[in-house]
Amino acid sequence: MNFLRILFLGDVVGEPGRKAVLHHLPELKKELGVGFAIVNGENAAGGRGITPRLSIELLRAGAAVVTTGDHVWDQKEIVDYFPTEPRLLRPINYPPETPGAGSVVLESPQGPVAVLQGQGRSFMQPALENPFLLLEAEIDRLRQDGVKMIFVDFHAETTSEKIAMGRALDGKASVVVGTHTHVQTADERIFPGGTGYLTDAGMCGPEDSVLGRSIESVVWRFKASMPTRFPIADGPVRLCGVIADVDPGSGRCVAIERFQRTVTEE
Amino acid sequence: MNFLRILFLGDVVGEPGRKAVLHHLPELKKELGVGFAIVNGENAAGGRGITPRLSIELLRAGAAVVTTGDHVWDQKEIVDYFPTEPRLLRPINYPPETPGAGSVVLESPQGPVAVLQGQGRSFMQPALENPFLLLEAEIDRLRQDGVKMIFVDFHAETTSEKIAMGRALDGKASVVVGTHTHVQTADERIFPGGTGYLTDAGMCGPEDSVLGRSIESVVWRFKASMPTRFPIADGPVRLCGVIADVDPGSGRCVAIERFQRTVTEE
Amino acid sequence: MNFLRILFLGDVVGEPGRKAVLHHLPELKKELGVGFAIVNGENAAGGRGITPRLSIELLRAGAAVVTTGDHVWDQKEIVDYFPTEPRLLRPINYPPETPGAGSVVLESPQGPVAVLQGQGRSFMQPALENPFLLLEAEIDRLRQDGVKMIFVDFHAETTSEKIAMGRALDGKASVVVGTHTHVQTADERIFPGGTGYLTDAGMCGPEDSVLGRSIESVVWRFKASMPTRFPIADGPVRLCGVIADVDPGSGRCVAIERFQRTVTEE
Amino acid sequence: MNFLRILFLGDVVGEPGRKAVLHHLPELKKELGVGFAIVNGENAAGGRGITPRLSIELLRAGAAVVTTGDHVWDQKEIVDYFPTEPRLLRPINYPPETPGAGSVVLESPQGPVAVLQGQGRSFMQPALENPFLLLEAEIDRLRQDGVKMIFVDFHAETTSEKIAMGRALDGKASVVVGTHTHVQTADERIFPGGTGYLTDAGMCGPEDSVLGRSIESVVWRFKASMPTRFPIADGPVRLCGVIADVDPGSGRCVAIERFQRTVTEE
Ligand SMILES: [Fe+2]
Ligand SMILES: [Fe+2]
Ligand SMILES: [Fe+2]
Ligand SMILES: [Fe+2]
Numbered sequence A, B, C, D: 001m002n003f004l005r006i007l008f009l010g011d012v013v014g015e016p017g018r019k020a021v022l023h024h025l026p027e028l029k030k031e032l033g034v035g036f037a038i039v040n041g042e043n044a045a046g047g048r049g050i051t052p053r054l055s056i057e058l059l060r061a062g063a064a065v066v067t068t069g070d071h072v073w074d075q076k077e078i079v080d081y082f083p084t085e086p087r088l089l090r091p092i093n094y095p096p097e098t099p100g101a102g103s104v105v106l107e108s109p110q111g112p113v114a115v116l117q118g119q120g121r122s123f124m125q126p127a128l129e130n131p132f133l134l135l136e137a138e139i140d141r142l143r144q145d146g147v148k149m150i151f152v153d154f155h156a157e158t159t160s161e162k163i164a165m166g167r168a169l170d171g172k173a174s175v176v177v178g179t180h181t182h183v184q185t186a187d188e189r190i191f192p193g194g195t196g197y198l199t200d201a202g203m204c205g206p207e208d209s210v211l212g213r214s215i216e217s218v219v220w221r222f223k224a225s226m227p228t229r230f231p232i233a234d235g236p237v238r239l240c241g242v243i244a245d246v247d248p249g250s251g252r253c254v255a256i257e258r259f260q261r262t263v264t265e266e
């Protein structure tokens, strides 16, 4: 096949999600013929951020790039780790002097692949700079450098901001996939300009849960309006993501498919 | 078949969505063997609310109940219409003296069916009362009255609040379906207590759009951070919703399936 | 004097604020001829909530009632303490089964005094029930019981919700004072119905600070959009609040004055 | 006197506020010895934005500069007017190609005076770029150009973001005054670096109102959680603002005083 098959896995939540991804990613890549894997790890550390060690584990298990999101700084030691690991991304729309980067280019057998991450601003904390202007500028720069295969993880809350981003980058990015809501959407498609799109990839975490957290704790919170702990749930894990085939010559997405699989650790 | 097949269609957006639903609902009900149809009409009037006339049209076209959402009051004449039409619902969690109701019981060949609507509070305006406590209390009341088939449209922004509601009502409601984001999710399932669930039904509106609005206008707004008009988009309409089979004896959901169909007005 | 003079002190922040209030409250009451003192203690414990011990200390130092706010549950041990101490209030607009209460009646030489607390819903977490309906209902109940002197601490973010509350309770409450922004406003007045009003009392905390926190840390956060610790600031403490004289016969406020004093611990 | 006395008037609301400012500004400038007047006009047009005509009227009445805020684009014709009138400001933290500017330098008898406006991001719509970084960069540029007298109107919701801005610009700006909440705060002071500061100037609008709007309408909205019209209130108008004396040699603020005056149109 001449296409680069990209597998993207959505927000990995806690130990159950992490273990499932570490265990199954190598075989999944083989089984599905994946040439390039990307994993969103913003909830890998007990649901709150990611540590250097967990980042290393995900990369060793076969992720070419690990993206994050609004939880990026939850684990303090990640701040100093960022400058040492360009394959770990944070949202691009932080101020210039922020540790880390929101864009990286890596080689693949089919040529260079760029992975970018942006963060939305509707109902999102903290307040960041305009992701539309910054992602577009970075993609223009990459394309001038001859990079054609460009994958964007847009971490955002609202469907309007995510779809608008997909449309804004149509014809510029190869694939735009949303993350953050932890629930996969059913609107995968290829836009007219050739950009593969999905509003949200969903998470990799316990399927009997609320976004990876214990059901009882979250339900209690909504009923009582009082704070409580939200332990990571247990039980079978659902891996959610997207598989996209990109044409190395044009950078266009030629196929996009949602991915879901429930796995049980025995 | 002994089951009641319920078809629910998500937020109908503007004239294109409305025309498509009015035109296709009768045949869809026949084709799919639907015994009870519910339509969310909160964006039927040019994207903003619903008028008495549009409510009547949807009911005449075969909707047993029309639900709404945060846009319920956008068209002023709806306020005085509510007391005259119990099959038009607004979120149940308004203060006691609010016009209209958030719950209605109707007869079906398989027995009484209750339809309820609640509105979420995470990132939602206006601030309303606790939907978890109010929906649960109303369902307890209905079940004491012998109503077993209970459908809930939970109009909310965040996946966490919607999944928590589905879980909170598991074993109490027959079906809990979310609306408001206009994008269908891919997490349909039947919870252990027998409640069919989907985080969001998606919308009935122009498929080349941002939530039913013109792509260019919304993208421009996110880039410029300035206000603009968001005209309803045109082109093919995608009808999105859910089909659920409910056992009249137990009130349990025995099957739940996502529904999507693109239709073109000729 | 026939009037009851009430001193209210706004949000006590951390050890500096707490020490200053504990040290100066007894002498302030004498100096100012205060008959009834109320202190908002929601930030007494290192800026985050209040502990049973700190509540006891404030009551022993001369506060008749301690109010709180959105930080009420920050210290876990306060949950079980609430049922034992009716003079510690939490916002009234929690669901019915919540520990604690949002209203208390105490005796004073001039007769019974009620203190109430509500929490706003504009830009406030968590989502609570309608404070306008609940405060008004509680005040109606109190007045039917013959209580005329009624003080309300309305803990809210926006000026619109606070002023609307003051106006909604005009002629029903004796005094409505806002808290939560930690900055005193300059709009004290007596409304036509006899209710004394101030949008925000301000805080009791380090005056060279951002809401009681170290200036450098908060400025850094706004520049970097990254999380950081916000240590309690040090240096001189500014005590902020309000002094209101209430007519025991009518319950009307006859005078309201802002209070500010900088104190230095030596 | 060698100092430049600046009078700043907060958000002018609707016809009552506008008429009062137009009528009283000339005499106020004389009476108070004002050398430079600035008026926030974001609510001048019926509460929603400002028109070219109203901008001209305020400038003719003696305002050297008119600032705005989040309501800046409410009146459409202002978009094309901006490029023609540099003395009308919009928040500086819009994207580069936005009409208008957030900074202007004008001559005064004591030398050049810069006026800047920024908009906060906490609880503010729309999402804009980082006001801390942009205001600081612009002030650095101005100071390198030899401008020493620098006045900043920071239009923001929260006290934390406003105080942090005042502190961030301490020693760089001559005066930092907040707007947007329509309620004057009582925390005027000169920071150690020489910057005069007030969290909010308050509004120029009907004093028996909720932020300039009819009391009944706003109270009803909070009770009913339903939309309604908010007509501009009538009755006496309170002019609110701040008077600051700036040393032209150093750019330091040497005195800052709150200003409030109730005026009645006869
Ligand atoms: Fe996230
Ligand atoms: Fe996440
Ligand atoms: Fe909708
Ligand atoms: Fe909605």
Ligand SMILES: [Fe+2]
Binding pocket: C042, C069, C070, C071, C155, C179, C180
């Ligand atoms: Fe608070």
Ligand SMILES: [Fe+2]
Binding pocket: C011, C042, C043, C069, C180, C181, C182
């Ligand atoms: Fe506080």
Ligand SMILES: [Fe+2]
Binding pocket: D011, D042, D043, D069, D180, D181, D182
């Ligand atoms: Fe304003």
Ligand SMILES: [Fe+2]
Binding pocket: D042, D069, D070, D071, D155, D179, D180, D181
């Ligand atoms: Fe404003």
